[in-house]
Amino acid sequence: MEDTKTLLTALTAVPGLSGHESLIRKQLTDLWEPLTDELHTSPIGSLHGLKKGSSPVPRPSILIATHMDAIGLMVSGIEDGLLRVTNIGGIDNRVLPGLTVTIHSQSGDLPGLVVLPPAHTLPEDQKTSTVDLKYLFVDTGLLPREVSSKIQIGDLVTFSLEAMDLGDGYLTAPAIDNRASVAALTEALKILQTRKHRWDVWAAATVQEEVGLYGAQTTGFDLRPSLAVVIDVTFGSGPGAAGYETLDMDKGPSFDIGPSTHPKLYEAFIRFAAKQEIPFQRYAYPRSSGTDADKLQISAEGVITMIISIPIRYMHTPVELVQVRDIQRTARLIAGFIEQLDDDFLESLKWEEETGGAR
């Protein structure tokens, strides 16, 4: 558990806002280099790693896709030495006031603080309720002339809270969405180092998921996998989140069923997890999964997709909370599933009419 926790802590410490993933990609390149046979970066920045299988060529391939981008802020203006910011991805304005941040400027990283302006400086409808992002400031503590010389419009602003270990496998940090899944994929690659697998394995760390699933769309086209599994995070039950839309932490990853999930691949995962006695949960989504799978399955001539989700609390806040055991379960599940893929597996996914009705 400690290894995974250390890995996740390291992954959450590196910035990688949507469209600006170079630092996290660099970190993953270093991590995946020894775990893969080939690595390349897509034209828009997604990282693709290939671990070759042992089947004769042309080999079927499975893509495991995890987005590596994170939500954050961007400098949009400077007023009296204070910064105005806009959002990158789905930022929750309720969590911003009082938040420590890092401004990534050309003069280096600068600490800052998101602040709620005093009520008398705000419009009437902002005085007591959640303040819209456009009225908040980021204060760097610097004098106005220092701010003007060091910071530019367009500079990225990331949440700077450090990971905290809450014990018993629970870790809180910003960007657990989706570094938890990146950690699961990395751990799966590690497990596969000592296992034989017939299929080619593509590991992908995609970009720009939080702004429109763009990395997955282009990765699907580029790699043309035989099938694809997307790992992302989902809503863990906890304060403010209860009921059918949520899943429990520490009860294993969830298999998500809905339009972006191929039903036969879904069933295959359920059979495998049950056989291996890896705990899992089920989650149904009626329209869009909101994950890379939505775009992956419609890339090129269409891709067979499946979604595995890790439940986390407080999604899209700087204090996202995950159970590391769920990450390890996901890694074991992915590695084990890949290991048992045989040359006939794709046949088993054919629609009923292709196989003449019953299988």
Next chain:
Amino acid sequence: MNSTQEKPKILAAQIKLLERLSNACAVSGDEGAVRKIVLEQIKYYADQINTDALGNVLAIKHGRGRNRPKVMLAAHMDEVGFILIHDEGGGLYRFNIAGGIDTRNLAGKQVLVGPEEAPGLIGTSPIHLTSASDKKNGVPLNNLRIDIGPGNTGKFKIGTRAAFATRFSRLGPSLRGKALDDRVGVASLIALLQHAPENIDLMAAFTVQEEVGLRGAKVAAHTFNPDMGIALDCTPSLDMPAWDGRENVLYRSKIGLGPAIYVGDGSTLSDPRLISLLRKTGDEENIPYQLRQPGLGGTDAGAIHLSRAGIPAVSVSVPGRYLHTPASLIRLKDWQNSVALIHAALTRITLELLKSPR
């Protein structure tokens, strides 16, 4: 000239001490962690040190010669924070607020719980599952929880305090910390006690429970029975630009303009003789200062001036932005000038000062 007669300076060592003080957790009524640092720092610099019934640290440094005025300086050790009020199980706690905190600052923050400073956090519903009206209204306190992790079920009892987790840091000309209100006053008072002028008896009160009603200062002033009192605090600077470009005329104080001398607030109208002493001192010594705009709020001076038969009192505060939030911000220069102004004023104090009527 012995070392105590030198002027106090705010340099690297003092900033380091402020870092320790700001990072320590001492929510009102539970000030032990700061008291420990204070006692360690003043041990060799006071003639008498006593911890009273409420937990105030009361230290006296006697001067020399006759007719020494007894001057009380007060800085509060406590900070705003949280108190656990209900254990919901699974490592989740309902909590209430000690002191005044705008609850809009709470969601998405890390906290430290209990004497062992166990990590915790305050989360909120995922934005994806939150209605537009709930997003706009914000999260009311009774929907917020402190989460210390499901593995820590039942670890803390009701009544345990929690504080913001923000670590102290230096931001160019500024200092940022969770409890600069009023650890900057505590650090100033330590420096002044270590360099007490000899013309006065310096009565240093490191007070408790200021944030919940100036309670420590009330009994400290009674015990000391000083001739006059000065509260060393950190005062809000509401000096940010207005959204529509209007001039912000209700700023209370502005960071960077020097110590803020209180004229009047919600707890007291400062003694005019002490105000003019401070202003004259600043003018003569070329130490910048500002007058804090009269208005609401209160400092330990409010409790001191009503003690016994009445004690002339004033507040001198370091201006600070974002007080009572997870991180406040002061300018180092303002702190240095505050200590310089108060020290210089102390050296000018004689009993004559209070002979003329208020």
